[in-house]
Amino acid sequence: MYSQRSGSIPFCIFYHQKTKYSPEGLARRNHSIDWSHPPATSKGYRSGTVYDLKPYLSDTEKVQSNGLLDRLSRLLYLTYGVTAVVPYPDGPFYMRAAPSAGGLYPAEVYLLSRGLPELPAGAYNYLVPAHTLVHFWSGEGWQGLSDACFDHPALKQAQIAIVISAVFQRSAWRYEDRAYRRIFLDSGHLLGNLELAAALEAYRVRLITGFADDALNGLLFLPPSEEEALAVAALVEADAPDHPPGRQALPSPVHGNYPPVPEGQLLDYLHRVSKIDARPPTSPPAVVQADKYNFPFCLKVSTQSGPLDWDAKLEETILRRRSTRRYTGEDLNFAELAWLLDFTYQPQHYAAQGFDPAPEFAHLELLSTFVAVLGVQGLEAGCYYYAPQAQELRQIRFKNFRPEIHHLCLGQDLGRDSAAVVFHTADLAAATALYGERAYRTLHLDSGHLGQRLNLAAIRLGLGVSGIGGFFDDQVNEVLGIPEQEAVLYITTLGRPARSATADG
Template sequence: MKTFLQDYHYGTEYDRQGMEPHFLDWAHQPVPYKTYQGIAPVHLPEISGLYPGSLRQVYEGEGFSSSENVPGLEDLSRILYLANGLTGKARQGGADFYFRSAPSAGALYPNEIYLVWPGGGGLAPGVFHYGVHNRSLTPLRTGNFVPAVHAFAEDEKSGPIAVFFVSGIFFRSAWKYRKRAYRYVLMDAGHVMESLRLAVRAAGFSCRLVYAFDDAAVNHLLGFDPEKEVSIGCVYVYGSGKGAVELKKSPGLRIEVLPESIRGASKTSEREIRYHEILDIHRAGSDIVPPAGPPVDMAACLGLLPVPFGAVSSPDALEKQLLSYARTVSARRSRRNFVQQPMHSDQLAFMVDLICRASDVSTDGGQGYSSAIAVGLLVGNVDGTPPGFYLVDVRLRRLHRVFEGNVTGEMAAVSLDQQWLANAGVQFLFMTNLDVLDRQWGARGYRYAMLTAGRLGHAVYLGATALGLGACGIGAIYDGEARRLLGLNPSSSLVYVVAAGVIKGG
């Protein structure tokens, strides 16, 4: 008998012979920005300067320390810009299109950021929504709700000084991807979560990812219609320990129902379609199931028989050639105009090194979310690394070869025949075993896997951009064909591909 998790994933697989025709309803395309009527926003200050450190320094957490215990408004302005801000503009179809610091499947941007703030740093305590389009914080509640959020997570670790939440608006993605859209809402959220985590670290504050919390309580706090928008994950922010500020819970704080003018803001189109498959899998994952055991070795659960190949290096020689972290974020785009020129093995090693750092247990305080995904590589054109399929041991930082030979062209065919993918130097693969997810975390494990795939994919995007390479993610694949090409067992799936390589003019 299939579980909710398996029923959703297998029920939304693409099959070459069974693709249903679908035409986009352009007259009812969802709006990409969330707005609130009748509430005066707090406009964030103009950014006077971004952090000068390198991308690897941010991942390592070295050299970044704030002199304040809580971020100020200028810090918040920089953090939110780097996390999911507008980084460029282009004309497409006679209209302006804005690039963002975090990528999105189909450029549909289903995710929003909220801030639960204790007060201080020039901002009153409250719950705020970040307006990407006008760089502002809209107050939804007043008062310090940070202790309440910590209680929602039933977390025994120390409480944060502030919390960022990332939500997902279903119809923004479902407008194009229909019932399969839940996959992309989660993976896009993973990109935003990693982008937000790095921005907080660059500001000099420590943080960790939290995915296990009371869905209903958080949705109520943030004023969501849970059939339209839901909370997906959060980032706990901790103080620097300098200039300590005592943060006390507001006495007698009640969490009232927010007015319809706020709860109705999750509506993005005059004609929205509810996909019961999306609502069913999300509701099934609302229960927090304690892990059934220690973090799993997902790579060992795929049904593969790899052999040791070599260690993952951390090439210091590249450091002077890289863009800074902030310039990397601003320059990041989904670039797929790959040319058949080889990457250098040090470039591959740099990106794999970032994935290993992003997978470290410190990112989530030892909760083991990153173990929901196994990382692989299809090497096609990399000097010093023979073509083939490799698995990455992110804990021991080693590669294991599954088979030899260049199958990047076959993976391009599996990826809905997007042949540009074949010219990439390497294709990063993010895989999971659905049975193991369900045993370890129940249906909520599906969120953990997809969020992790997006987070680790974001490390590839940033690493490639810092190196002057191109990167582009693919979530649309013929699932069964991918399973057969890679030799995965029936309960395992490839969920995300991010290609990287030399690009025209790069």
């Protein structure tokens, strides 16, 4: 266990250690939640021009247009829109297209327009419950956006950019300092939807996670330390000429010299030290994604298969997505697991179906994936490393982990009754050496993005799926035999859903 002393370790690694769950720590935890006063899950504006996007979705009031607002209406709806309303005595609960831990929805979605006839220049907020855009600032802000993003080449082609921000307290209200992890996982879910829905509207998403934080926050008038920008997605026309390359991520400084930071302030401190003020003089060298854990005598199972057939069902799948709350314990078959992995990690196989064959991540090459097989027909139980380049599972431990998975998932039956559990991990020391404190943000963002692809592929196959952000961190490594340096970032459970066992989350 790391100690907090000046110059010892990067702060993000110290944060990760301090926010780990353990049986002893949870037993000592003294955090009372006022369930009668949850934080609001959306913003409101007292002034601004309102653009109602609902008529573009309605069958009875359908606006006959293939214009910008028509495309944006569907894009925003499939990215983060309300897909169901659950009535409660104290008010309705709005389920959204992208899952969120605890249904707290910390993310906000903004649009910046370069200046178009249907969408004048300025900044817009997407009001999710009303499915409207509010033009809350009229101004020529595109140059400011480009400056904040250090003249990223995608902004020379795009006319519209989407900015994802987070209101930290929405998640911290329940999850305290560990909420920082969940906020970026939730935002990654949103990016996963955006990337796929953009293809339906003939856009390509160009991801930008390296930007001057305070400059971008100021452009959107975000209240400091309460709401902060997390990522920029430039919408480029799918048929636009090939663009010059631009880095999705940039490094921030490493902070090894920091004062004692009390619990309750770790989230805010990590975000502040992971900010970028100016474009770094040099960028990290490109890292080629390489397969690992290729032991001489380990069992290797190819996952190569034909691509999952979407049959133009992406929109329907996004709208049907729900987080499973109970599994039957029945097995999956191997073909189903192979399709799940194929769609998540081999997007180049889906160009013929209209998907982006090369969706952008911050640095996918720094993530590793392990699969705990509990019940997959034709596959021995155990822990496997997924090698994306070879497209194969490599067994690193032989055992049925069902009781242990149940325990390390905080006793949730989802872990016990699932058929397979996917773990996203990263070597934080190696990632921080390349990208500084900011790597912690982007690793979780990418993990959420991958998790959403898993979500949607599972729903397409009629399977159950649920992400888990709360787990006994160190015990994951111990149980599965994953090397200690691989920090566990996210868990996705997969299985046969029990009837009427879905909920938002």
